[in-house]
Amino acid sequence: MFIHYLDLSWRSFKRTPLVSFLMVLAIAIGIGITMTSLSVYHMMSADPIPEKSSQLYSVQLQTMDDGSTWRTEDNVPLQLTYQDAENLLKAPSLDKKVAMMRTGFSVYLDSDKIKPFIGSARMTTPDFFSMFNLSFLYGGTWSTEQENSAAPVVVITQELNDKLFAGKNSVGELIYLDDASYQVVGVVKHWPLNIKYYDLNNGAFNQAEDLFMPFSLIKAKELVSWGNSNGWKHENTPTFVDKLQSEQVWIQFWAELNTLEQKQAYQNYLLAYMQEQQKRGRFNRKQLEYKLRDVNQWMQYNNVVTEDNKILVGLSFMFLGVCLANILGLLLAKFLRRAPEVGVRRALGASKRQIFLQHLVEVAMLGFIGGLLGIVIAQLGLMGVGQSYNYYENLATMDLTMLLSAPLIAITTCIFAGLYPAWLVCKTNPAIYLKSQ
Template sequence: MLLHYLDLSWRSFKRTPLVSFLMVLAIAIGIGVTMTSLSVYHMMSADPIPHKSSQLYNVQLQTMDEGHTWWTGDDIPMQLTYQDAVNLHNAPTPDKKVAMMRTGFSVYLDSDKVKPFTGEARMTTPDFFSMFDVPFIYGGVWSVQQEQSAAPVLVISKELNDKLFAGENSIGKLVYLDDDSYQIVGVIDDWPLNLKYYDLNNGAFDKIADLFLPFSLIKAKELTSWGNSNGWKHENINTYADRLQSEIVWIQFWAQLDTPEQKTAYGDYLTSYIEEQKKRGRFTREKPEYSLRDVNQWMEYNNVVSEDNKILVSLSFMFLAVCLANILGLLLAKFLRRAPEVGVRRALGASKRQVFLQHLVEVAMLGFIGGLLGIVLAQIGLLGVRQSYEYYKNIATMDLAMLLSAPVIAITTCIIAGLYPAWLVCKTNPAIYLKSQ
């Protein structure tokens, strides 16, 4: 019976090609606009590391004196001071933790084949690569001993390796950063991230760094931060050592806590750490405050998906509703024009249910065709987003879920729009049209 209804629907399309085309086009435009905004929203809000997001925690400490406030909802700075980051990293717990900072260098080789350029770098501790599942194609991360000795080593991205060494295995080769040479110990593979969730302070959708170096080089080379640095009180900072011992927050810190028991134990440790620092004249608040947020909580805390994005999705669905209102009018005109034919079918034995289902199959078929065309329009829209906003290039895409959702949304909304016209035409009184014949 379904095949028969599909055949009747196709015959109906061919009898009224202009009206059918207009309805398909309206559906396609509505779906195209909706899926463009919905796909961006979906990729922005998606869990970036689903198998591990509940085990990775961003660490925040309340370092300000009583009476001082921050712009965060809970008044806790989003980053740590250098001294706190170093102290927590040197602590015996947990097993995996990472301190890091964003900076950059002038990059060049001892060759005239590649012009010098500016490259973004991430100063980090070795656990960064295992905690955030960074893939390698050559070599690996530097050793703990190299971290402790501030060895001049680095890990580079595949993109940078292609640019400097034409994609060859570059382990052991030298790269010059500013005035110093560094030996390559690893090359990471393409790292498919929708957003830079491990550093939301410096552009959630920015490109990942091409250079990764030991965190200990910050002090050894007196490196400046290319990220956010914030202070809450006046301090006389005359030397780099003063900056390292200051209350300026500029270091990101993450800890891997695999079980609720580990999280509780680490929370207890942070409380004792704050109490210890209070005895040394820091952290003067009466109640120790810290925060441990997992990946998804950290994304929500940083408003990765802003209200503007949510409003845009709502507006796109409203536009789809307007398109469906136009389709409703066309369906009413088309179905009611077919009333004499339906009256004859009813007189020959067709039930109201059969007539109703036939017309619903027809509008579902309209939705399916419009949904497929809408995917094409959505891809064009997403291409425009990628070209207009470079930092959206990794999220302005449609994954499998969105590709399957487009025809489902189109069919569902078309069926909703077609319920009233189909119900109206199935109530046709056969006697009226038989007399007119």
Template sequence: MFVHYIDLAWRSLRQTPMVTFLMILAIAIGIGVTMTTLSVYHMMSMDPIPHKSDRLFAVQLQTMDDGETWLTDDDIPYQLTYPDAINLAALPGEFARAAMIRAGFSVHLNTPRSKPFIENARVTGRDFFSMFDLTFIHGGAWTEAQSRDAAPVVVIDEEMAQQLFGRTDVVGESLFLGERRQEIVGVTQKWRPTIKFYDLNNGSFGKAERLFVPFSHVKAYDVDTWGNTNGWKFEETRDFNDKMNSEMLWIQFWVQLDTPQQRQAFGDMLMAYMQQQQNQGRFNRDTLAYSLQDVNAWMNYNDVISEDNKILVGLSFMFLAVCVANILGLLLAKFMRRAADVGVRRALGASKRQVFYQHLVEVGLLGLLGGALGVLFAQLGLLGVRQTYNYYESLANMDWVMLLSAPAIAISACILAGLYPAWLVCRTTPATHLKVQ
């Protein structure tokens, strides 16, 4: 029976090509606009590292004195001072940890044919690669000894290796960061998380770095941050050494704690550290506080998805509702024109339920066709977003969930629009139209 209904629906759509085209176009435009905004919102709200997001924690310390406030709800700064980052990195325990900043360098090969280019870099600890799932295709991270000695080493990704050398197996080769020669010790696969969750202080949707150097370079080579630096009191900083020893906040710090016991132990160490610092004249507060937030909590804390994004999705669904209202009017006119045919079917034994289902199948088929065309419109919309906003490149895409959602939403919207016209036409009285015939 269902196949028969599809056949009847297809015949009906072909009998009124102009009306059918207008309805398909209306639902396609509505789906195109809705899926463009919904796809970006969906990618924004996805867990960027689902298999371990509940084991990675951003560390915050309440470093300010009593009476000083911060712009966060819990009054705790987003970042750490350099001394705190160094001290936390030295805490005992078998857990991965990584202090980090965003920096940048002029990259070249120091040859006439090598054109220098400016590249963002992640200055971090060697645990960064395992914590955030970067995969090495050649070599590996720098060693503990190289990190301790601030050895001139670097890790790059395969894209940069191809750009510089025309191949990926470049371990042992050298490149220059400004005037400093660095040995390549590892090459990673291209790594492009949809959200730059590990450093939300410098833009949630920026491109991930392709270049990595040890965190010890900060002190050894005066590598300053290209990100945000904040402070809660006036301090005279005449040089970079003063900045490193100040209460300025410019370092991000992450830890991986795989068990509740590890988390409790690390929390106890943080509190003991803060009490120790308080005894040395810092953290002058009656109540010491710290925060450990996992990946998803950290994104919520930093308002990765703003109210504007939610409003935009709501407006797109309102636009879809307008399209559905137009389709309802067209369906009402089309179905009522077929009242005489329905009357004959009813006289020949078709029930109201069968007539109702037949028309719902027709509007469902209409939704399927409109949804398929709407996916193409959405792809054009997402292409426009990618070309207009480079930092949305990894977000302006449709995954399989969105690809399946588009026709599902379109079919549901069309069925919703067709409920009243289908109900109205199935109540047709056979005798009325048989007399006319």
């Protein structure tokens, strides 16, 4: 019976091609605009590392004295001071932890084939790669000894390796960063990162860094941060050493805590550390406070998905509603025009339920075709978003969930719009039209 209903629906489309085309186009435009905004929102709010997002925690310490405030909702700084990051790194309390910051260099080779360019770099510790699930194409990370000695080594991305070395194994090669040479010890595979969750300071949707280097080089090379550096009190820091010893916050710190026991133990350690620092004249507060937030909590805390994004999705669904209102009018006109045919079918024994289902199948078929065309329109819209806003380039895409959702939403909304016209036409009194035939 369902196949028969599909056949009747197709015949109906061919009898009224213009009206059918207008309805399909209205659905397609509504779905296209809705799926464009919904796809971007979906990618923004998606878990960036679902396999271990509940095990990675951003560490925050309330370093300010009583009476000082911060711009966060709970009045806790987003980053750590350099001295706190160093102390937490040296503590034997965890197997995996990273301190890091973003900086950059002029990148070039001892060759005239590659023009110098500016590359962004992440100063971090060796655990960064295993904690955030980066895998290596060639080589590996630097050793603990190289970290401790501030060795001039670097890990580069696959994309940078293709640009500098034409994709060959570059481990052992030298690249020049500003005025110094660094040895390549590893090449990481392409990292499909939509949200830069590990460092949200300068934009959640910025590209990941091209270079990864030992954290200890910050002090050895006196590297400046390309991220945010903030202070809560006036301090005189004429030298770089003064900055390292100051209360300025500019270092990101993450810890991997695989069990509740590990998390509780680390919380106890952080409290003990703050109490120790308080005895040394820091953290002048009545109540010591720290925060551990996992990846998704950290993204929510930093408002990665803003209210504007949610409003945009709501407006796109409202536009879809306007499209459906127009479709409702067209369906009413089309179905009621078919009343004589329905009257004859009723007289021949067709039940109201069969008439109702037949028209719902026709409406669902309309939604399916409109949904497929809507995917094409959405792809064009996403291409426009990606080209207009470079930082949305990785987000302007439709994954499998969105591709399946488009026709599903179209069919569901069309069936909803077609309920009243279908119910109205199935109530047709056959006697009226039999007399007129």
